[in-house]
Amino acid sequence: MKQFQYVRPATQQGVLDVINKPGTKIIAGGTNLVDLMKRGVTAPDKLVDINQLPLKAIAVTKTALHIGALALNSVVSESGLVAEKHPLLAMALKAGASPQLRNMATVGGNMMQRTRCGYFYDVTMPCNKRTPGTGCGAMEGINRMHAIFGASQQCIAVHPSDMCVALAALNATVIIAGKKGERRLPFTEFHRLPGDHPELDNHLGKDELITGIEIPDNKFAKNSYYLKIRDRQSYAFALVSVAVALDIENGIIKDARLAMGGVAHKPWRLFDAEKSLTGKKATEENFEQAAQLAMQGAKGYGNNSFKLKLAPATITEALKHAAGLV
Amino acid sequence: MESKIPCTAPDDGQDVKDSSRRNFLKQSTLLTAIALTPGTAIKAAADHVDEQFAAVFEKMPLKMEVNGKLQSLSVEPRSTLLDILREQLDLTGTKKGCDHGQCGACTVHVDGHRVNSCLTLGIMMSGKKITTIEGLAKGDQLHPMQEAFIKHDGFQCGYCTPGQIMSAVACIREGHANSEHEIREYMSGNICRCGAYPNIVNAIQEVKDGGMKV
Numbered sequence: 001m002k003q004f005q006y007v008r009p010a011t012q013q014g015v016l017d018v019i020n021k022p023g024t025k026i027i028a029g030g031t032n033l034v035d036l037m038k039r040g041v042t043a044p045d046k047l048v049d050i051n052q053l054p055l056k057a058i059a060v061t062k063t064a065l066h067i068g069a070l071a072l073n074s075v076v077s078e079s080g081l082v083a084e085k086h087p088l089l090a091m092a093l094k095a096g097a098s099p100q101l102r103n104m105a106t107v108g109g110n111m112m113q114r115t116r117c118g119y120f121y122d123v124t125m126p127c128n129k130r131t132p133g134t135g136c137g138a139m140e141g142i143n144r145m146h147a148i149f150g151a152s153q154q155c156i157a158v159h160p161s162d163m164c165v166a167l168a169a170l171n172a173t174v175i176i177a178g179k180k181g182e183r184r185l186p187f188t189e190f191h192r193l194p195g196d197h198p199e200l201d202n203h204l205g206k207d208e209l210i211t212g213i214e215i216p217d218n219k220f221a222k223n224s225y226y227l228k229i230r231d232r233q234s235y236a237f238a239l240v241s242v243a244v245a246l247d248i249e250n251g252i253i254k255d256a257r258l259a260m261g262g263v264a265h266k267p268w269r270l271f272d273a274e275k276s277l278t279g280k281k282a283t284e285e286n287f288e289q290a291a292q293l294a295m296q297g298a299k300g301y302g303n304n305s306f307k308l309k310l311a312p313a314t315i316t317e318a319l320k321h322a323a324g325l326v
Numbered sequence: 327m328e329s330k331i332p333c334t335a336p337d338d339g340q341d342v343k344d345s346s347r348r349n350f351l352k353q354s355t356l357l358t359a360i361a362l363t364p365g366t367a368i369k370a371a372a373d374h375v376d377e378q379f380a381a382v383f384e385k386m387p388l389k390m391e392v393n394g395k396l397q398s399l400s401v402e403p404r405s406t407l408l409d410i411l412r413e414q415l416d417l418t419g420t421k422k423g424c425d426h427g428q429c430g431a432c433t434v435h436v437d438g439h440r441v442n443s444c445l446t447l448g449i450m451m452s453g454k455k456i457t458t459i460e461g462l463a464k465g466d467q468l469h470p471m472q473e474a475f476i477k478h479d480g481f482q483c484g485y486c487t488p489g490q491i492m493s494a495v496a497c498i499r500e501g502h503a504n505s506e507h508e509i510r511e512y513m514s515g516n517i518c519r520c521g522a523y524p525n526i527v528n529a530i531q532e533v534k535d536g537g538m539k540v
Contacts, residue, residue, distance in 0.1 A: 034406070034447060037404075038425065049450055099496070099497070100440050100493065234510070
């Protein structure tokens with residue numbers, strides 16, 4: 001690993017003062033960043049350790065649940081407040097990584113983690129995300145884990161998070177601090193599609209810091225489910241995952257939220273499928289129709305074409321679990 | 327090096343002598359300080375980085391408690407906790423497996439919580455309490471989990487075992503050892519290439535069911 005300078009500012013202002021410099025990276029849990037630094041995928045000149053900042057709290061506001069950016073994945077997944085108000089988030093977090101990693105990883109860091117595309121990690125391979133302009137090794141290479149939605153000619157990598165899929169479904173808001181003050185961004189607009197700039201994973205500015213997220217109160221707690229399909233039973237990234245949140249009254253779906261992981265460069269909301277379910281009965285037939293609708297525009301690239309069948313089956317299965325039909 | 331800081335003569339003739347001596351002392355002290363301090367430190371001061379800073383290629387002081395003993399070390403910011411434990415403290419019980427957070431062989435406890443020491447920068451452990459496999463036994467008396475691993479043959483080659491045992495202790499403390507299924511899920515961050523999983527689960531279940539203090 002390349003040598004770097006290490007600083008540990010005591011205040012948020014102290015962090016904002018230094019993060020804008022070229023070659024500077026923020027470190028919180030470090031579970032992804034340290035790995036990337038060991039492999040030479042990234043080689044910052046300076047690390048800014050933000051663990052002194054008071055951003056760990058999980059607290060109820062009038063209309064939402066606020067979770068600090070430095071709250072650990074393990075703490076959030078075990079939180080009584082989260083279990084009561086947003087069990088979908090707890091399920092997604094527990095499906096991700098290992099207990100050791102969840103004890104280190106933070107909410108903000110989970111959002112900022114990079115893709116696990118093998119071509120991104122292997123510095124001897126071409127990768128437009130790691131080194132723009134070198135090409136995409138995965139496009140015609142081993143792309144079993146890769147995107148079926150929203151890819152570009154430049155990049156077919158997927159965002160690896162489980163937590164983010166749940167937060168996208170729950171219409172969370174990202175709270176961001178910058179030199180000009182605070183701004184708030186819908187979670188679904190935080191991550192971006194690769195387009196012509198796959199080196200950019202999200203819309204966070206270089207001079208900005210995630211301070212927390214807010215999840216608006218909802219009526220989904222009774223009918224939520226996170227289903228993750230992977231190569232082994234635990235501790236593996238998703239081939240396909242589905243987050244479902246339903247508000248069901250007397251068998252009728254009043255409101256539905258669906259998001260998928262492992263299929264795109266960002267958590268993939270299924271807006272058309274959600275609309276199609278609203279006002280309908282919670283039946284397997286309606287769920288299958290919604291799943292087919294969700295697959296419009298999907299494209300396989302060879303190794304990953306099995307996802308074109310796996311994804312709708314996973315959507316249907318997750319909906320059945322959420323509705324209590326399984 | 328000539329001072330480039332101008333020495334302007336104050337208007338008030340009375341104080342000329344004292345004032346310029348005071349200024350000279352101040353300025354020369356400042357210059358000495360700059361000469362003796364690495365550039366990055368000056369830059370860090372200018373950037374108002376209030377706490378810790380380290381120049382590239384410089385070691386930084388680190389104080390942490392390891393197995394109940396306070397350690398005052400000097401480490402490179404890039405050194406992982408795993409490498410510091412093994413190379414500087416000779417605590418080689420903690421193993422380096424994949425070195426990328428995928429196998430769990432390096433599992434230790436930080437302030438009572440299990441983490442992958444291979445992905446932990448040592449410099450970030452300032453003031454923390456670390457427990458390694460060497461810190462579990464009390465003298466010659468093995469920890470109940472160590473006894474159970476021996477009894478149930480919870481290993482073959484033994485390389486993953488320190489990490490497995492540290493994880494197993496944490497698994498019970500966290501309250502996630504209530505069934506075989508739960509144990510397997512919450513031990514999934516520790517890979518055993520010999521495949522001793524069934525025996526590892528048995529060892530954990532025995533310690534859990536025995537209600538022994540872990």
